[in-house]
Amino acid sequence: MSATILWGKLYAEKLKSEARAKIIELSEKTGIAPGLAVIIVGGNPASQVYVRNKHKTCEEMGINSQIVALAENTGRQELIDNIEKLNNDKGIHGILLQLPLPKGLQKYENEFLYKISPVKDVDGFHPINAGRLSIGEKCMVPCTPLGCIKMMELADIPIEGKKAVIIGRSNIVGKPMANLLLARNATVTVCHSHTADLAKIAAEADILVAAVGRPNFVTADMVKSGAVVIDVGINRIAPKKITGDVDFDNVKEKAGFITPVPGGVGLLTIAMLMHNTVEAAKMQLLP
Numbered sequence: 001m002s003a004t005i006l007w008g009k010l011y012a013e014k015l016k017s018e019a020r021a022k023i024i025e026l027s028e029k030t031g032i033a034p035g036l037a038v039i040i041v042g043g044n045p046a047s048q049v050y051v052r053n054k055h056k057t058c059e060e061m062g063i064n065s066q067i068v069a070l071a072e073n074t075g076r077q078e079l080i081d082n083i084e085k086l087n088n089d090k091g092i093h094g095i096l097l098q099l100p101l102p103k104g105l106q107k108y109e110n111e112f113l114y115k116i117s118p119v120k121d122v123d124g125f126h127p128i129n130a131g132r133l134s135i136g137e138k139c140m141v142p143c144t145p146l147g148c149i150k151m152m153e154l155a156d157i158p159i160e161g162k163k164a165v166i167i168g169r170s171n172i173v174g175k176p177m178a179n180l181l182l183a184r185n186a187t188v189t190v191c192h193s194h195t196a197d198l199a200k201i202a203a204e205a206d207i208l209v210a211a212v213g214r215p216n217f218v219t220a221d222m223v224k225s226g227a228v229v230i231d232v233g234i235n236r237i238a239p240k241k242i243t244g245d246v247d248f249d250n251v252k253e254k255a256g257f258i259t260p261v262p263g264g265v266g267l268l269t270i271a272m273l274m275h276n277t278v279e280a281a282k283m284q285l286l287p
């Protein structure tokens with residue numbers, strides 16, 4: 001039997017309309033709209049598309065969007081100054097530093113990310129937010145893993161007691177995903193490049209999350225019949241064509257649920273950025 005395809009658009013629309021309702025409520029209470037600043041350094045074409053999409057979505061939502069476009073050769077201190085200016089800007093409630101940074105700045109990436117005020121950290125990358133997530137405290141949660149969880153919840157996919165296997169241990173996806181699944185009482189295994197018998201472990205998963213960054217990494221033999229397969233991969237195979245980490249055509253014949261790429265969890269990522277921006281604004285504006 002063929003898997004149910006979890007189309008992101010449907011879920012993203014629902015989550016954006018929830019955020020929109022909160023924006024209306026906030027503006028009735030305070031007269032203020034949430035503000036999101038996205039900093040983009042240099043001319044990475046994929047980043048430019050993402051930033052434009054975020055800006056468009058903000059406009060649809062009634063979020064004030066400010067794009068701070070800095071030159072490829074921006075210096076370390078200049079970027080820090082820009083972050084600090086936004087930290088102190090009362091009209092800005094969320095700050096996102098678009099990654100990847102240009103080569104010359106990459107070695108300072110964590111320094112920049114940690115300069116963003118934790119209350120404005122809509123990516124959830126600040127150690128305060130990562131730490132709070134790991135101990136189950138209220139915090140800003142990274143948008144991609146949060147979107148995956150919201151999608152499963154909206155699709156009525158049970159998590160409690162399930163075996164979840166995550167392939168990938170990044171701070172952006174793998175680790176926060178593990179914490180979110182653990183908090184929902186899944187039994188979580190995190191696999192990575194040093195994992196022995198990865199295919200065997202993956203094949204035991206009720207919920208399999210692929211966040212590897214390699215096209216067709218997850219093949220049908222690595223998937224249990226009826227499993228939920230969440231594909232977080234974004235692999236650019238042509239200037240305007242992306243594909244995930246899962247061999248979709250074959251895996252969809254075996255899985256119970258599967259997310260496509262494009263059209264899957266990527267759309268939820270943007271919806272969750274809107275959600276986090278609204279939550280950040282509420283934290284900063286409401287007593």
Ligand SMILES: Nc1nc(=O)c2c([nH]1)NC[C@@H]1CN(c3ccc(C(=O)N[C@@H](CCC(=O)O)C(=O)O)cc3)C=[N+]21
Binds near residue numbers: 050098099234265266
């Ligand atoms: N500080 C930071 N935070 C991020 O959250 C962040 C980032 N940097 N750098 C790049 C990645 C990537 N990312 C995506 C957002 C939306 C889609 C998305 O909307 N995807 C659609 C369309 C994709 C397409 O066709 O190109 C889809 O999957 O259907 C994908 C990927 C956020 N990122």
Ligand SMILES: [Mg+2]
Binds near residue numbers: 246247248249
């Ligand atoms: Mg394929």
